[in-house]
Amino acid sequence: MTKTAELTKQLEETLRRANTILFKRGRSILIGMEISALQFNALLTIREFGPLTMGDLGKHLFVACSTATDLADRMERARLVERVRDNKDRRAVRLHLLARGDEALDAVITERQSFIGEVLEDYTDEEYVELLRGLELLARRMELK
Amino acid sequence: MTKTAELTKQLEETLRRANTILFKRGRSILIGMEISALQFNALLTIREFGPLTMGDLGKHLFVACSTATDLADRMERARLVERVRDNKDRRAVRLHLLARGDEALDAVITERQSFIGEVLEDYTDEEYVELLRGLELLARRMELK
Numbered sequence: 036m037t038k039t040a041e042l043t044k045q046l047e048e049t050l051r052r053a054n055t056i057l058f059k060r061g062r063s064i065l066i067g068m069e070i071s072a073l074q075f076n077a078l079l080t081i082r083e084f085g086p087l088t089m090g091d092l093g094k095h096l097f098v099a100c101s102t103a104t105d106l107a108d109r110m111e112r113a114r115l116v117e118r119v120r121d122n123k124d125r126r127a128v129r130l131h132l133l134a135r136g137d138e139a140l141d142a143v144i145t146e147r148q149s150f151i152g153e154v155l156e157d158y159t160d161e162e163y164v165e166l167l168r169g170l171e172l173l174a175r176r177m178e179l180k
Numbered sequence: 181m182t183k184t185a186e187l188t189k190q191l192e193e194t195l196r197r198a199n200t201i202l203f204k205r206g207r208s209i210l211i212g213m214e215i216s217a218l219q220f221n222a223l224l225t226i227r228e229f230g231p232l233t234m235g236d237l238g239k240h241l242f243v244a245c246s247t248a249t250d251l252a253d254r255m256e257r258a259r260l261v262e263r264v265r266d267n268k269d270r271r272a273v274r275l276h277l278l279a280r281g282d283e284a285l286d287a288v289i290t291e292r293q294s295f296i297g298e299v300l301e302d303y304t305d306e307e308y309v310e311l312l313r314g315l316e317l318l319a320r321r322m323e324l325k
Contacts, residue, residue, distance in 0.1 A: 039300065040297070042309070043293050045312055045316075046296055046300070046308070046311070046312050047289065047292050047293045049312065049316055049318075049319050050199065051289075052322075052323070053195060053315065053318055054199045055224065057192075057195065057196075057199075057322075059240070059242055062242040062243075066242060066243060072217040076200070076203065076217075079196075095204070097204055097208045097211060098207075147192050147196075148189055151192050151195075152184070153325055155184065155188055155191070163187055163191070164187070166191070166314040166317075167187060167194065169311040169315075170191065170194040170314075170315075171190075171194055172307075172311075173194075176303075177198060177295075178197070
């Protein structure tokens with residue numbers, strides 16, 4: 036294995052470890068609200084990209100159209116989102132985030148932040164500015180691919 | 181908001197962005213194999229911690245006992261894991277990873293690695309050694325909390 040391949044492997048592992056820990060922290064809140072991991076990702080996507088059609092949501096989450104429709108049904112029943120007909124294009128129906136969906140996202144994110152805050156207490160200013168800069172660059176370069 | 185709170189917020193956001201992109205990359209493989217995000221996390225946990233009882237799996241994933249049992253049933257039907265009675269403690273039943281579960285994990289991880297490999301092509305040696313060191317430290321400190 037080349038040096039680059041070895042480092043790639045380590046980087047993927049480390050990101051996965053960090054994420055598994057964060058996922059577990061937020062998970063108890065999602066359980067309490069009966070929200071699945073896929074629903075949580077759907078809510079995040081809608082918040083990031085704005086009201087989406089079922090087709091767009093499916094593309095973002097890499098799920099089939101029928102799964103996106105089923106997901107939308109469940110989230111609508113759980114009062115996390117609602118279907119709203121587009122004002123400009125009357126044929127299009129978009130999923131809008133409802134207050135309960137917004138609150139679920141905020142609760143999970145706040146829990147994750149408070150955990151990261153605890154971890155960062157052990158950091159010097161320089162250490163975490165450096166970490167943040169490294170991660171920012173990584174996320175930006177990933178988004179450009 | 182204090183400087184630390186602002187940096188904590190940014191760090192959580194950046195980790196989430198990086199993970200969302202990686203999640204999407206692996207997702208198409210999971211869809212093809214009809215494996216849910218929760219099942220994938222369960223498989224990862226079993227691989228990391230070894231054969232687990234339903235109760236231990238539930239604790240790791242922060243799901244109720246009934247959900248862990250239901251999850252185990254589905255994964256067993258999908259030939260991802262199998263229930264095996266413990267040799268030492270005959271009352272305990274543990275979930276063991278089957279070849280198909282192992283292959284699913286490998287396929288997703290390989291896909292993620294190849295994507296990270298592409299992204300790292302734009303990095304200098306120093307840049308990614310620094311990034312890896314920063315992430316390693318973060319994951320280690322998270323695990324200690």
